[in-house]
Amino acid sequence: MSSKGLLLVFSEVGSALSESEFHGWYNNEHIPLRTVLPGFTSAARFVQADSHKPTWAALYDLTTADYLQTDDYLNLAKTRSEREANVFKQLQYLERRIYTLNETAPVTVSDAFAGHKEGMTLVAVSIQVPPEHESDFHKWYDEEHVPLLRKVPGWLRTRRFILVESDATGVLEGTEGYKAPPKFIALHEYANADGLAGPEWKAATSTPWRDKIFANVLSIERRVLKVFKTF
Template sequence: MPPGFLLVTSEPGTLVSLEEFHDWYNNEHVPLRVKHLPAFLTGARFGAADSLNPSWLAVYDIDDTATFKHESYTRLRANRSQRESDLVQRLELLDRRTYEVVADSGESSLTSSYKPSNPIKCLITHWINFSGDESSFHTWSNDAFRSLSSVEGWARTRTYKCIDNLKTGTGVAKDPEAQIVPKYLAVHEVLSLSVAELPDFVVASNPGSVARVEEIRCWNLYRAYSTIAQENVVSSS
């Protein structure tokens, strides 16, 4: 099965303090995944750089999309601690989306992406609805990579197809339409968010008439986490 990607956006809201939110995320939620599951290759959190909500983003590279249905992973939500269960019920938003990788421009010598040694400092995310099929999106992705490679400050882009999603929280409407999300995602790793304003980047990252970019967000790195997968590579080398 293809490599996977887990992306979670969240908003603490008025019922959860920022201190409580970060303590839970940093000391319970993330470690239970990256320190215990070898399938979690990387993990990092970013804060909004555009003053929009949701304010927080967590991203994880996953070795295989089969992980999303494996008991080692699903039990983490099924058997939440009392603390986590209580906090999740008070969050304004917890928007979890799982993806499979469509295309990858490749690792950059400028950054380690989400690893704690030289992590990427900024992300630009494009949520996209594409009118063609997946093969057409794959073709567009590779064309975009070639164009982006000449953009100063660009490091890497990966594109994904959403395979599952769930929004929960006090601010989420009960209407089924609230659960609808764009099918595709492009995550651009950049050295500075000023890249977002460069004409060459705007042109190269725009799918044009075959698609509609539903949302563009900009993010600054909050923290990159070491994982058991990374530690296993170091110990075996």
């Protein structure tokens, strides 16, 4: 049986398109056409909460990553409206990342988690380590890092995925061009951001084992996002 999938899409509106046009298209056309498909099990939009770009993100849970290769999904591009085609042309930046669930990493969920709600905080941490250090990296995550994160006030859920493929169109201002994201991503969800600078969070991110793991990290990307709209 195939693993569950995840589609993460980052976007930056730019100056050629108004934000009202962008949100109207996203909320009323783009996402509704996807959430009715059997391979999409949930969708939510996010806005940056860390002052970094891209400003906007959308997160789709999939039955499998392979669903994005089916006729049901591919037909969306073949039959897209003139409105959607124009939005794609005018967006400054659009990046798609497809992931598959890391089956060896348990999904940990608080009893308080009841789906995405507006205002919730998502901390998305992507990390690349050399292949020979991947086993140690996952062991640290399983045995120390996630158990400590669960003590952070407001923690709701942690899920970990493996990158399948990614691509981007446009250029993000202030960058030298597109770079493929790190292989592993962890999605940490919180009821709010209040605990992210507290003693429990600091304890989870400042241990000798963590320092040993990070000595071998090749690249890291950390984004803090807030739920903007659920579907």
